[in-house]
Amino acid sequence: MTAMNLERYLDITPEIARAVSENRPVVALESTILSHGMPYPQNLEFAHKVEEIIRAEGAVPATTAILGGKLKVGLTADELERMCKPGDIGKVSRRDVAVYLAQKRDGATTVATTMLIASLAGIRIFATGGIGGVHRGAQETFDISADLQELANTPVGVVCAGAKSLLDLGLTLEYLETYGVPVLGVRTEDFPAFYCRSSGLKVDYRIDTEAEIAGILRTKWELGLKGGAVIANPIPEEYALDYDEMEQVITKALDMAKEQGVHGKATTPFLLAAIKDMTHGVSLASNLELAYNNARVAARIAVAYCK
Numbered sequence: 001m002t003a004m005n006l007e008r009y010l011d012i013t014p015e016i017a018r019a020v021s022e023n024r025p026v027v028a029l030e031s032t033i034l035s036h037g038m039p040y041p042q043n044l045e046f047a048h049k050v051e052e053i054i055r056a057e058g059a060v061p062a063t064t065a066i067l068g069g070k071l072k073v074g075l076t077a078d079e080l081e082r083m084c085k086p087g088d089i090g091k092v093s094r095r096d097v098a099v100y101l102a103q104k105r106d107g108a109t110t111v112a113t114t115m116l117i118a119s120l121a122g123i124r125i126f127a128t129g130g131i132g133g134v135h136r137g138a139q140e141t142f143d144i145s146a147d148l149q150e151l152a153n154t155p156v157g158v159v160c161a162g163a164k165s166l167l168d169l170g171l172t173l174e175y176l177e178t179y180g181v182p183v184l185g186v187r188t189e190d191f192p193a194f195y196c197r198s199s200g201l202k203v204d205y206r207i208d209t210e211a212e213i214a215g216i217l218r219t220k221w222e223l224g225l226k227g228g229a230v231i232a233n234p235i236p237e238e239y240a241l242d243y244d245e246m247e248q249v250i251t252k253a254l255d256m257a258k259e260q261g262v263h264g265k266a267t268t269p270f271l272l273a274a275i276k277d278m279t280h281g282v283s284l285a286s287n288l289e290l291a292y293n294n295a296r297v298a299a300r301i302a303v304a305y306c307k
């Protein structure tokens with residue numbers, strides 16, 4: 001995207017703008033995980049704590065959102081609250097961005113949109129929970145998250161705990177391979193399945209240090225290769241959930257979605273909420289912890305990338 005009049009739309013806090021211009025580490029964060037992925041008020045507590053974790057590692061957090069006709073990079077406490085309180089915040093993927101800006105609607109950024117905004121702001125590293133991917137049954141529904149095309153095209157490294165197995169993780173990895181997106185395992189050979197340390201599938205490369213990951217990203221972009229990377233960081237052992245139990249819950253959630261005719265952009269939030277309800281909040285605790293862990297690793301990669 002060659003952006004003209006970018007300053008008309010991009011609103012970066014002075015702290016983040018300065019860090020980017022001085023080549024100091026910055027980590028982008030998404031807001032769909034807040035508005036549509038977690039309940040209030042746990043999401044607000046999470047939003048602050050995840051930023052503190054990034055700061056403690058010596059990087060600057062940059063939570064993104066679309067507010068008042070601007071692509072926001074860095075949110076005030078009031079703005080974080082706006083993203084977290086139940087209300088009328090939309091879910092903004094790439095296709096929604098121009099509509100939300102032009103109509104000054106307020107929206108939460110998905111992985112795809114956060115990558116887009118981060119790259120416009122000069123930020124290379126982004127921490128989240130899980131990425132979207134190829135949905136089960138995509139052969140029929142064509143439901144493939146725009147996150148994967150963003151990874152194919154936009155130069156941002158995304159630290160995540162893999163993806164939830166409500167997706168077809170095998171097809172998700174095939175898709176990433178086709179589009180030239182490396183999948184790097186953080187101190188693991190296994191592709192993690194969000195709540196579980198392994199999906200039974202393998203990452204492309206196990207990488208043991210944040211510095212090596214930073215070096216791989218640098219090499220990719222110095223070569224002018226477009227697109228990002230999936231940096232798959234498994235949930236800490238003590239918070240991991242049982243794979244077979246989660247599989248049962250997920251299967252039930254998928255059946256409910258089918259019965260109720262849920263489709264399109266509503267699918268992922270519906271499934272996330274159903275899983276949370278069925279696990280009585282146990283999944284929420286795991287979700288919080290894996291995201292903190294991703295923020296910590298992302299900050300370390302960002303620090304190494306700026307050396």
Ligand code: PSU
Nearest residue numbers: 032033037110111130132145146265268
């Ligand atoms: N997966 C999760 N938690 C999330 C999401 C996905 O485990 O919060 C969110 C992310 O913002 C991701 C988006 O980018 O859902 C994907 O939505 P879709 O499948 O509609 O592209």
Ligand code: MN
Nearest residue numbers: 143144145264
């Ligand atoms: Mn979809």
